[in-house]
Amino acid sequence: xxxxxxxxxxxxxxxxxxxxxxxxxxxxxxxxxxxxxxxxxxxxxxxxxxxxxxxxxxxxxxxxxxxxxxxxxxxxxxxxxxxxxxxxxxxxxxxxxxxxxxxxxxxxxxxxxxxxxxxxxxxxxxxxxxxxxxxxxxxxxxxxxxxxxxxxxxxxxxxxxxxxxxxxxxxxxxxxxxxxxxxxxxxxxxxxxxxxxxxxxxxxxxx
Amino acid sequence: xxxxxxxxxxxxxxxxxxxxxxxxxxxxxxxxxxxxxxxxxxxxxxxxxxxxxxxxxxxxxxxxxxxxxxxxxxxxxxxxxxxxxxxxxxxxxxxxxxxxxxxxxxxxxxxxxxx
Numbered sequence: 001x002x003x004x005x006x007x008x009x010x011x012x013x014x015x016x017x018x019x020x021x022x023x024x025x026x027x028x029x030x031x032x033x034x035x036x037x038x039x040x041x042x043x044x045x046x047x048x049x050x051x052x053x054x055x056x057x058x059x060x061x062x063x064x065x066x067x068x069x070x071x072x073x074x075x076x077x078x079x080x081x082x083x084x085x086x087x088x089x090x091x092x093x094x095x096x097x098x099x100x101x102x103x104x105x106x107x108x109x110x111x112x113x114x115x116x117x118x119x120x121x122x123x124x125x126x127x128x129x130x131x132x133x134x135x136x137x138x139x140x141x142x143x144x145x146x147x148x149x150x151x152x153x154x155x156x157x158x159x160x161x162x163x164x165x166x167x168x169x170x171x172x173x174x175x176x177x178x179x180x181x182x183x184x185x186x187x188x189x190x191x192x193x194x195x196x197x198x199x200x201x202x203x204x205x206x207x
Numbered sequence: 208x209x210x211x212x213x214x215x216x217x218x219x220x221x222x223x224x225x226x227x228x229x230x231x232x233x234x235x236x237x238x239x240x241x242x243x244x245x246x247x248x249x250x251x252x253x254x255x256x257x258x259x260x261x262x263x264x265x266x267x268x269x270x271x272x273x274x275x276x277x278x279x280x281x282x283x284x285x286x287x288x289x290x291x292x293x294x295x296x297x298x299x300x301x302x303x304x305x306x307x308x309x310x311x312x313x314x315x316x317x318x319x320x321x322x
Contacts, residue, residue, distance in 0.1 A: 041313050049306050056298040063295035066223045090228030092210045094261045096285055103285045107210075107261060111228060134223045141292065142212070145262040149288035151306070155313035156283075162315075 004179040008186035016183070020176040027168040034165055036100045037158045041151065048147045055144050058137045065130035072124040092142070102157045104150040109142040111135065210286070211259050213247055215240055216266030220295055229264075237272040240265065244273070244281050244289065260287045266294040267301045 006012045093108040213230045214221045221231040232247070234240045250259040265273075270291035273281075282289050291302050307317045 052302050056293050060297050094210050131226050134227050138227050145288045145290045155309045158313040
C-alpha cells in the first residue's frame with residue numbers, strides 16, 4: 001500500500017493520527033448513509049418497475065383509441081380546436097423531502113373541470129373514450145414521474161456515497177495507517193540510536 | 208406552489224394530453240427536443256426561483272435520441288423530472304431499460320433482472 005509522502009516527525013505523526021481518526025469516523029458515517037440510501041432505494045425501485053409496466057400498457061391502449069378518434073374526426077383542425085379549448089385544468093403541487101441529504105420530490109396532482117368540453121357534433125364517440133383513458137392514465141403518469149425521479153436521484157447519491165466509502169476504506173485509511181506505523185517505527189529507531197550513542201559515549205569516558 | 212407539467216413529442220401524439228391539462232410542446236427531432244428541454248428547464252415561476260415545470264414527459268422515440276451527456280445535465284436537479292413515456296407505436300422497452308440502468312448505478316448490478 002502506498003505510504004504517504006511525509007517527513008517522519010512527531011508533528012506529522014500527530015497530524016496523521018488526527019486525520020486517521022476523522023477518516024474512520026467519516027467512513028462509518030458514510031457507510032450508514034449508504035445503507036440508508038440503499039434501503040430507501042430498494043423500497044421504491046420495485047414499485048417503479050411495476051408502475052412503469054402498468055402505465056405503458058394503459059398508454060398504449062389510450063394512444064390506439066386516440067389514433068382511431070383522430071382518424072374519424074373530419075379535419076385535423078377540428079380535432080385540435082376541440083382539444084385546445086379544454087376546461088380541464090391540471091394543477092400540480094410539489095414538495096421535496098430530504099432523505100439522507102437527497103432532496104426527492106413528491107407530486108400531488110389535481111385535475112379540475114371536464115376533459116369533454118367540446119362540441120359533440122364535430123367529434124366522434126371514440127374521442128370521448130380515448131380522452132377518458134388519457135384522464136385515467138394521467139395520475140399514474142404523475143406517480144411514475146415522482147417515483148422514477150426519486151429512484152434516479154437516490155441512485156446517483158448512492159453511487160457517489162459508495163465511491164466515497166470505497167475510497168476511504170481501501171485507499172485513505174490503509175495509507176494513513178501505514179504512514180503512522182512507519183513514523184512510529186522511525187521515531188523508535190531514532191530513539192534507540194540515541195541511547196546507543198549515549199551508552200557508547202559513556203563507556204568511552206569511563207575507559 | 209403550483210407547477211406545470213409539460214409533454215414533448217410529435218404534435219398528433221401529444222394532442223390527447225393537451226386535453227387533460229398538460230402543456231404540450233411539439234418537437235420532432237433530436238435537436239428540437241434537446242433545445243426545448245433546456246429552454247423548459249430554464250423557465251422559472253413568476254417572482255420565484257422555483258422552476259415552472261415539475262415534470263417533463265418525453266415521447267420514447269425522442270427520449271432515446273437525447274445524448275447521454277445532455278440528459279445527465281438536464282436531470283441533475285430535483286425538478287424538473289424528465290420521464291420517457293411510450294409513444295403511439297407502443298413501448299420500446301426504453302423506460303424499463305432506464306430503470307435497469309438506475310438499479311445498476313445504485314447497486315452495481317441489475318439485481319431485479321429482466322423479466
